[in-house]
Amino acid sequence: MQCPESVRYLSAYVLDELALSERDAFENHLADCAQCSAELASFDSVKSVLNSWDDEALPASAAAHRERIRHLAEPLPKQDKASRWPLLNWWQWAPSAVSFAVLVLVFMDARFLVDEAGFSVSFGGLKNDASVFQMVDQMVDREELQQVIARLEQRQDQNTIALMQAVLNQARESSEANFQQLFAFFEQQRLNDLEQVRASYEQLAESDFETLRSLQQLASYVSFNEIVR
Amino acid sequence: MGCVKGLFNPDRFMGTIIDEDQALVAAAVKGSKQAWIDLVARYESRIYNQALRLTGNSADALDLMQEVFIGIYKNLHRFRGESKFSSWVFRIVHNKSIDLARRWRPPVENKPSEETDQLARLPAVASDEPDEQLAQEQMNAQVQVLLGQLPIEQRLIIELKLFQSQTFEEIGLAQDISENTAKTRFYSALKKLKDLLEKNYAMP
Numbered sequence: 479m480q481c482p483e484s485v486r487y488l489s490a491y492v493l494d495e496l497a498l499s500e501r502d503a504f505e506n507h508l509a510d511c512a513q514c515s516a517e518l519a520s521f522d523s524v525k526s527v528l529n530s531w532d533d534e535a536l537p538a539s540a541a542a543h544r545e546r547i548r549h550l551a552e553p554l555p556k557q558d559k560a561s562r563w564p565l566l567n568w569w570q571w572a573p574s575a576v577s578f579a580v581l582v583l584v585f586m587d588a589r590f591l592v593d594e595a596g597f598s599v600s601f602g603g604l605k606n607d608a609s610v611f612q613m614v615d616q617m618v619d620r621e622e623l624q625q626v627i628a629r630l631e632q633r634q635d636q637n638t639i640a641l642m643q644a645v646l647n648q649a650r651e652s653s654e655a656n657f658q659q660l661f662a663f664f665e666q667q668r669l670n671d672l673e674q675v676r677a678s679y680e681q682l683a684e685s686d687f688e689t690l691r692s693l694q695q696l697a698s699y700v701s702f703n704e705i706v707r
Numbered sequence: 708m709g710c711v712k713g714l715f716n717p718d719r720f721m722g723t724i725i726d727e728d729q730a731l732v733a734a735a736v737k738g739s740k741q742a743w744i745d746l747v748a749r750y751e752s753r754i755y756n757q758a759l760r761l762t763g764n765s766a767d768a769l770d771l772m773q774e775v776f777i778g779i780y781k782n783l784h785r786f787r788g789e790s791k792f793s794s795w796v797f798r799i800v801h802n803k804s805i806d807l808a809r810r811w812r813p814p815v816e817n818k819p820s821e822e823t824d825q826l827a828r829l830p831a832v833a834s835d836e837p838d839e840q841l842a843q844e845q846m847n848a849q850v851q852v853l854l855g856q857l858p859i860e861q862r863l864i865i866e867l868k869l870f871q872s873q874t875f876e877e878i879g880l881a882q883d884i885s886e887n888t889a890k891t892r893f894y895s896a897l898k899k900l901k902d903l904l905e906k907n908y909a910m911p
Contacts, residue, residue: 492894492897493890493893493894495890520901520904520905521897521901523901523904524900524901525869527849527850527900527904528850528853528869528870530847530849530850531756531846531847531850532843532846533752534759534843534847535752536751536752536755536769537769539766540755540769540772543769543772543773544751546773547747547751547773547776547780548743548744548747550743550776550780551735551740551743551744551780
């Protein structure tokens with residue numbers, strides 16, 4: 479029969495898990511209990527057998543292993559590089575690349591068209607365009623849509639008329655201003671002309687006066703010569 | 708009288724040369740063959756002896772050692788120096804020994820008669836051998852035979868706790884088990900070794 483103290487404390491003692499007070503208590507118990515101290519002695523004998531291990535030198539047969547291990551270093555940089563770039567060779571990544579490209583073309587519904595003008599690549603299907611046209615046709619057929627379009631057109635006309643009126647108003651206003659400017663310009667021009675005419679008349683009168691005086695001088699000269707002769 | 712503690716700690720003397728390990732690793736990664744050879748020379752004895760305890764015979768130990776070095780060499784560029792190189796190396800020893808144990812020796816039912824037969828073939832006390840080296844080899848052989856009776860998981864935990872003086876927390880992390888599981892597994896292994904030894908000595 480096993481000592482109950484052994485069951486409770488021996489493993490903890492062997493594993494060095496006991497608190498200091500528990501450890502002291504168990505060591506006191508060991509002094510009195512032959513069974514527990516024998517059990518512990520067995521554990522100590524295991525320890526002493528394992529402790530008897532002394533590192534051995536490698537046997538003579540290790541030469542071949544040792545040589546192989548040393549030669550591992552030969553391709554070290556190469557292997558290191560290869561492990562960092564596992565897909566360095568084209569024949570390793572090319573199949574994956576081709577598969578990926580085909581997958582992309584299939585998903586994007588790509589088409590290659592070849593005609594006399596050359597070739598063209600397009601993405602997306604004709605069926606999409608056809609369905610859009612069909613949908614538009616259906617909408618046009620509806621009477622409601624026609625009415626909506628009519629109202630839209632009417633409103634568009636109104637907008638156009640309003641716009642044209644606005645344009646005309648603006649044009650009229652600007653024309654009015656232009657006429658006034660033109661009138662002012664003509665008026666100014668007329669006044670200038672009158673002024674010029676007046677100046678001309680004055681000049682003419684003056685020259686006439688001078689002519690008259692010259693005639694008078696000539697007449698007096700002639701009369702004088704006649705008198706002298 | 709005392710509890711079972713680390714028998715010897717291989718890293719105890721290695722504190723000053725950890726940096727040297729890292730320097731050798733860095734040089735070997737850059738392609739220095741000499742650095743690799745130095746690294747192998749520094750670790751081959753330790754790995755061989757770990758392998759000997761884990762496999763139980765010299766031929767398997769050499770094969771395991773070679774596999775471990777291949778593993779080290781292939782993963783050398785991944786060693787970042789976050790842990791001790793010796794711990795990192797033992798993780799490889801650990802994984803390779805489990806692989807070897809499963810590949811070469813599928814788990815079989817333990818037969819007590821064979822165990823005791825194996826132990827009985829060994830001399831119980833080796834100190835009276837004239838040849839000191841032979842005596843040492845026989846002591847080592849006894850350890851190997853004893854450990855050979857344990858499943859690989861228990862062998863590894865004895866290796867980690869008793870030969871490498873790791874804490875249960877470290878063992879739990881290394882083996883991906885809880886600390887308590889590590890303790891239970893270790894105690895079970897010790898108890899089994901104790902029973903085996905008692906049977907051996909009890910034989911006439």
